[in-house]
Amino acid sequence: AQSVAQPEDQVNVAEGNPLTVKCTYSVSGNPYLFWYVQYPNRGLQFLLKYITGDNLVKGSYGFEAEFNKSQTSFHLKKPSALVSDSALYFCAAWTGGFKTIFGAGTRLFVKA
Amino acid sequence: DTEVTQTPKHLVMGMTNKKSLKCEQHMGHRAMYWYKQKAKKPPELMFVYSYEKLSINESVPSRFSPECPNSSLLNLHLHALQPEDSALYLCASSQDQAGGTDTQYFGPGTRLTVL
Numbered sequence: 001a002q003s004v005a006q007p008e009d010q011v012n013v014a015e016g017n018p019l020t021v022k023c024t025y026s027v028s029g030n031p032y033l034f035w036y037v038q039y040p041n042r043g044l045q046f047l048l049k050y051i052t053g054d055n056l057v058k059g060s061y062g063f064e065a066e067f068n069k070s071q072t073s074f075h076l077k078k079p080s081a082l083v084s085d086s087a088l089y090f091c092a093a094w095t096g097g098f099k100t101i102f103g104a105g106t107r108l109f110v111k112a
Numbered sequence: 113d114t115e116v117t118q119t120p121k122h123l124v125m126g127m128t129n130k131k132s133l134k135c136e137q138h139m140g141h142r143a144m145y146w147y148k149q150k151a152k153k154p155p156e157l158m159f160v161y162s163y164e165k166l167s168i169n170e171s172v173p174s175r176f177s178p179e180c181p182n183s184s185l186l187n188l189h190l191h192a193l194q195p196e197d198s199a200l201y202l203c204a205s206s207q208d209q210a211g212g213t214d215t216q217y218f219g220p221g222t223r224l225t226v227l
Contacts, residue, residue, distance in 0.1 A: 041221070043116070043118075043218035044204075045218070049215060102155055
């Protein structure tokens with residue numbers, strides 16, 4: 001079965017420190033992978049996606065993600081966290097047709 | 113304009129009521145989606161319309177009835193809902209490609225409470 005796993009329910013990081021939110025995937029065919037962020041009582045906002053090419057993908061708000069085919073991972077990173085980055089982060093993978101499956105989500109807390 | 117709008121923001125309804133959720137986009141996208149999201153959970157796909165035709169129905173109960181009047185509008189008609197249907201209902205849109213490379217743009221959602 002195709003799946004997306006986010007192994008951490010919550011990540012805590014101090015403001016100014018680097019952050020990593022982990023994601024691993026199991027999909028057939030070429031992996032098309034996405035990261036979305038959700039603030040309280042809001043819809044999901046697109047951050048970045050991997051389709052093909054460079055393994056380091058740069059996205060919105062200073063976020064980037066590293067695609068690793070051998071480890072089937074697509075971890076989200078940011079060199080210096082901001083308090084305003086505190087939110088719920090979803091990794092997602094296309095599974096065919098119009099279907100995208102989402103990971104369970106990781107809550108990021110950035111302390112001032 | 114990269115915005116998807118949804119109305120109303122909040123909706124409280126009884127189990128015998130009939131109500132509708134509305135979604136609109138003016139990005140020229142030809143695929144539109146309804147998702148249901150419970151608190152602290154990922155979105156679950158309900159329906160997908162492609163070129164105003166229903167492409168996917170994820171075995172959603174018939175008390176939820178989608179409608180796509182034109183390429184910019186998507187409705188979700190609600191009737192005889194149950195309390196467990198209380199959730200955030202998200203609308204999204206994307207270009208017409210089913211190849212997986214398209215980004216989905218989400219609206220802010222309608223917070224539905226069924227009493």
